[in-house]
Amino acid sequence: MSQNGVGVDLDKxxxxxxxxxSSALRAAMEEVLRPLGxxxxxxxxxxxxxxxxxxxxxxxxxxxxxxxxTMNVLLHALERDGYVTRPAEAPVGKxxxxxxxxxxxxxxxxxxxxxxxxEVRMLAGMTETEQSxxxxxxxxxxxxxRDGNDGA
Amino acid sequence: MSQNGVGVDLDKxxxxxxxxxSSALRAAMEEVLRPLGxxxxxxxxxxxxxxxxxxxxxxxxxxxxxxxxTMNVLLHALERDGYVTRPAEAPVGKxxxxxxxxxxxxxxxxxxxxxxxxEVRMLAGMTETEQSxxxxxxxxxxxxxRDGNDGA
DNA sequence: TAATCTATGTCAGAATGCTGACATGAGTCA
DNA sequence: TGACTCATGTCAGCATTCTGACATAGATTA
Numbered sequence: 001m002s003q004n005g006v007g008v009d010l011d012k013x014x015x016x017x018x019x020x021x022s023s024a025l026r027a028a029m030e031e032v033l034r035p036l037g038x039x040x041x042x043x044x045x046x047x048x049x050x051x052x053x054x055x056x057x058x059x060x061x062x063x064x065x066x067x068x069x070t071m072n073v074l075l076h077a078l079e080r081d082g083y084v085t086r087p088a089e090a091p092v093g094k095x096x097x098x099x100x101x102x103x104x105x106x107x108x109x110x111x112x113x114x115x116x117x118x119e120v121r122m123l124a125g126m127t128e129t130e131q132s133x134x135x136x137x138x139x140x141x142x143x144x145x146r147d148g149n150d151g152a
Numbered sequence: 153m154s155q156n157g158v159g160v161d162l163d164k165x166x167x168x169x170x171x172x173x174s175s176a177l178r179a180a181m182e183e184v185l186r187p188l189g190x191x192x193x194x195x196x197x198x199x200x201x202x203x204x205x206x207x208x209x210x211x212x213x214x215x216x217x218x219x220x221x222t223m224n225v226l227l228h229a230l231e232r233d234g235y236v237t238r239p240a241e242a243p244v245g246k247x248x249x250x251x252x253x254x255x256x257x258x259x260x261x262x263x264x265x266x267x268x269x270x271e272v273r274m275l276a277g278m279t280e281t282e283q284s285x286x287x288x289x290x291x292x293x294x295x296x297x298r299d300g301n302d303g304a
Numbered sequence: 305t306a307a308t309c310t311a312t313g314t315c316a317g318a319a320t321g322c323t324g325a326c327a328t329g330a331g332t333c334a
Numbered sequence: 335t336g337a338c339t340c341a342t343g344t345c346a347g348c349a350t351t352c353t354g355a356c357a358t359a360g361a362t363t364a
Contacts, residue, residue, distance in 0.1 A: 010203060010215075014283070015177055015271050017290045022174035023217040024297040025167055041350085051162060058312060063162075065175040070351050072314065093359050094312045118297070119167050125296040130289055131166070137278065137286045138169045144277040145176040145270070191320085210342060222321050224344065245329050246342045 018141070025122070032114035038107070041066060043115060045074060046100065046108040049084065054097035083107060170293070177274070184266035190259070193218060195267065197226060198252065198260040201236065206249035235259060 010016045029040050044064040048055060055063070061071035075098060078084045083104035086096045100108065123131055162168045181192050196216040200207060207215070213223035227250060230236045235256035238248045252260065275283055 010199065013271060014274060014286060014290075015181070015267070017287060017294075018170075018174055018177055019217060021290045021294050021297075022170055024294050025170055028297045029167070039350085047162065056312075057314095065171060066350095067352060068313075069315090069353085073350085090313090090359085095359090096313075115167070119165060121299075122166060122293050122296050125292045126289065130285075130292070133282075133285050134166060134289045134293075135169060137282055137289065138166075138173045140277045140282070141274050141286075142169075142173050142176050144274050145173075145180045147273075193320085208342075209344095218320095219322060220341095220343075221323085221345090225321090242329085242343090247329095248343075 014141075025118070028118045028121070029115060032118055033111060036107075036111055036114065038111055041070070041074060042078075043108075043111050045071070045078065046083065046104060046111065047115075049098060049100045050105065050108055053099050056095040056097060058095075060098065078104070166293075177270070180270045180273070181267060184270055185263060188259075188263055188266065190263055193222070193226060194230075195260075195263050197223065197230065198235065198256060198263065199267075201250060201252045202257065202260055205251050208247040208249060210247075212250065230256070 026040060029043070033040065033043055041064055045060055048060055048063045052059075057071055057075055058068050060075070061068045064071060075084065075086070079086055082101055084098050085101055086098050090096055126134065178192060181195070185192065185195055193216055197212055200212055200215045204211075209224055209227055210220050212227070213220045216223060227236065227238070231238055234253055236250050237253055238250050242248055278286065
């Protein structure tokens, strides 16, 4: 492992490590979701709707960490394939509350099993203390990064 | 914040939190790199070359968590714009060792300052202990996720 | 009430990254 | 030596996501 003192030493950069972990997580999730014909964003959307029925397109987008436009495309596909339903007209304002269909719920159930296996694997090598540390530390990182986004 | 007991509870999912942190980091880096006309992958490539001169296209791709093909496109652009150089013929095998030009090095210097500010911000809210915990825990997560990728 | 601001859904075009495929060079092993 | 395996660089086509833009609905404020 060669390295010199210049710049941000990648071996010691928390940002690089975070990116590496995220990349590994994404790969693991894609691997278990592929046999189900489902992408990570696809799964995220369904999971969000299961836990908070009636979310709008924009809310789903924020929850899945993509743009409104991207989520909009996905939602239309999911609606076309019968996984979700949206009212033809907005009950209030422009917001179209989205809900899972029975088919969407069934599809999600299989995916949830697959994804949970990844989550379990990730937690496996950690003690109880490390697990709660992980939550606290990740939350701290998110908070620090968000603060500077529009603050300073 | 509503939620029920079904499925993977996102509020308590380490995977979701990891994705959130990674998303925040990416946004923060894009924000500071945009004024320099540089993308995250672009910066990653230059930083890798600064620390390990002579890396091949494939090695750079693995280091930046993209495919060979993606890195290949980027390298050609960087070479065209005079940030890196690659020999016309492979000294050995097919591997074309890549190196930063003085221009590439100058460009990287500015980016490094910007990126370091993000890294500092991320570490700011954490104690010394938490910082070393963060490294250990992230490494543990990466290891666990990788193991299962082709193993079990 | 009227003006302004903010958030939403949506369309269009562009950028980015990926999968599939191919030829080639190097290492392995019979 | 020859067959096999593996990694590399590269081309082409496709998928996903993003940025920019617009009209509209609700909230805020003068």
